[in-house]
Amino acid sequence: MNFLILLPYILLGTLFAAVISLVPALHIFSVANIIVFYYLRLAGIFPGDTFPVFMMSMLVTWSIINTLPALFLGAPDESAMFIVLPGQKYMMLGKGYEAAVLSGIGALGAIIVLGLMTPVTFKIFPVIRSLLVPHMAWILTLIIAYILMSEWPKATLRPKTKLGRAIDGWKSCGAGILTFILSGILGIFIMSKPYIPIEKAFMNIVPAFVGLYALPWVITNIISKSEIPPQYISRSVSVDYNLIGRGTFAGMLGGSFAALMPVVTGGIGGLLAGHATAQKDERIFIISQGASKTAYYVGAFLLFFVPYLSHLRRGGMAWMVSPLYTAYGITDYCLALATIALSGGLGFLLLLPLSRFTINIITKFDYRIVSLVTTFIVFAMIGGMVGLRGIFVMIVAGGIGLIPVLFHSRRMNCMGVLLVPITLNMIGIGPAVVRLLGLI
Amino acid sequence: MKGLTHFSVGAALATCFPQAVDMALENYSVILALGGVFGILPDTLDFKLAMFLEENDYVIDPASSEYLKDPRDMKTIDPQKIADKMAQAIDQAWKTGKLIKLQLHTVQMGGDLWRHYEVSYDTKNNEVVIEIGPVVTMSQVPTEFPGIPRDFKERATAKTACNILQTQSQASRIDIFNGPSFGYMKKEGGVEIIFLPWHRQWSHSPLAGVAFGLLGWLLMSGITGSLRTGAIYGLIIALGFISHIICDLTGFMGANLLWPFRKTRTEGFHFLKASNPIANLLMVYASGLLIIWNLNYFSPKPIFQLYWMEYFGFFLILPAALLIVLARRFAKKEKEEASRIRAEEEVAESEEEFIADTR
Known part of the structure; x- marks a missing residue:
């Protein structure tokens, strides 16, 4: 297809994603869901290859710009500073703009590496995947074990007795384990007992995810007493090629592992990469998180275009696009790469003014009010898409998602919602557990 | 690791x-x-x-009245009292020949503010060195606090009756969450400092x-x-x-x-x-x-056929060698850059002193 016909769709996807990226708690997959829902009704809007190109440019731009609401909307309480990411620490020091740029640099680095990795993607990824997929049962068990075992107690060691010290120390990691178990049980319920009509089955997990991750965030913001400090817009960032290289490498490591392996998400990939590379510099960490996010979301969708991977459906976007489009041969892969390069470059250029725009917004409007509006949007979105049952699941998940926030444990423990039911099924005891819970 | x-x-x-x-x-x-x-x-x-199971012979809580200059004001931590107590623990280990364990606590100044202090051992002069610093946030960034400026520093030393032997030369920085513990063990020629005696x-x-x-x-x-x-x-x-x-x-x-x-x-x-x-x-x-x-x-149907030397040579030895070379090169550059900045600062300082002297 002529690239000139595709170009407006790339630009449209980029601009559209730039706008929705600024809406807090709005995930790109939720928007993509709505687009797919209306795609069939609006046939003719996306001729030929324009549909995957539009979706890809949206995904790329969102992965770059969506850092902004996470960064600027919500000042973590100082007592939570130790567990928030360095990006938010930067924001609390008035250097949020610098953090946004660093994250964008990481995303750009990931886009370049994704292109350079083409020979690896074509030759090595299919081999690794064919080898590891039959072993997913123990690999997922291993990942669960690491998530649970690698969270260390945040102890004061002040209580006089041994038991007192242990209880004090175990509060945070005990809460982490509890979160994992509860979200795991929620996952088993959702996956074994469908609660929404069959035609909306693809949205089964969405309310749980929104509840586990977005709802606690906005609730914490609403009740937070912290103020966002004035933000300094620097003309340059203190970073060199060495730091960029190390950050991009670390992010790519986690992001590509997550993109390739079933069930492993970007957050888990980021955790593993962060621990594997043991980077202390906060700038490297921020760059790596930007790179990891892009490598995970964009990389997973890019695998859908790789001819040697039989149109692998990794990640939500590939699942949504696959019934409507099939990629053929190397030309489509190159088209996807060109889209990534173009929308990635535009996305980065848009990141700079949009960062300034967001800073402008947070200085004029209280982020608590923005969070309150977001809560209404979240409820309306889930209510509209999934119905009252969806809202109920979201509220239950929100309760579970608040545990790590209150006890300062890792929010990644919420991933039990996916990891537990899938791993139990893979090791063959899923049906027994479902029976035990009285669900069948 | x-x-x-x-x-x-x-x-x-x-x-x-x-x-x-x-x-x-x-x-x-x-x-x-x-x-x-x-x-x-x-x-x-x-x-x-x-x-959590570790029992200590000495517990130093710098915020308790025992270690304050003014018992009613926790801003007045006395580094001398901490250094003396630590030296006393070392001397006890030397005299009794027993393993003496000491736990240091953090100092919380508010819901989210902590007092920073450092502990080090001077093996040349056989001294315990305590340096009280400013108040820091949870992100370990120094902050202003009424009566304690951001650049606050107060140092004290206490001599021990024996030689201090230590395998770890770094100072222990203490501020958020929990403090470290030390074990003091009599050895030939002095008392050895054991960092985190319950670990490993x-x-x-x-x-x-x-x-x-x-x-x-x-x-x-x-x-x-x-x-x-x-x-x-x-x-x-x-x-x-x-x-x-x-x-x-x-x-x-x-x-x-x-x-x-x-x-x-x-x-x-x-x-x-x-x-x-x-x-x-x-x-x-x-x-x-x-x-x-x-x-x-070990798969019944192997997916790739490579000789082990090819596999590990191409995928491990080559990238590892490249990574090590690159890391050393960058480390050298960083070192050169740091010494250049230091040299520039020294020149600037001498210029300032010269201008001050000539005025």
């Missing part, structure tokens, strides 16, 4: 057992995951159990690894009804656990190799720091490569 490194090494060693790979493939067994779990277990036992003791002994392996063997033999299958479980558990100890020996602190016959740690080989990012990354990467090699090699 970092937790993920121990975890990956344990899992990689587990895949060296063809029977275990078969069990994972055919029966969806999680036996291979046990290698990783027991690979990280020694640190889990320490940081989630042993740390019984939990890091090969005997504990063997015990876990035997338990695993008995338990899994009972469950599976096969001594042979149980033995594979036991071997994977013991190997994962012992691999942790071996990895730790590459560093400085070492591990208690002869527990329960000895109570002290055997020093490490001083090859590298446990937090070294390149070493950790390479170990994780090498473990990943070994897992892929083993899964392919």
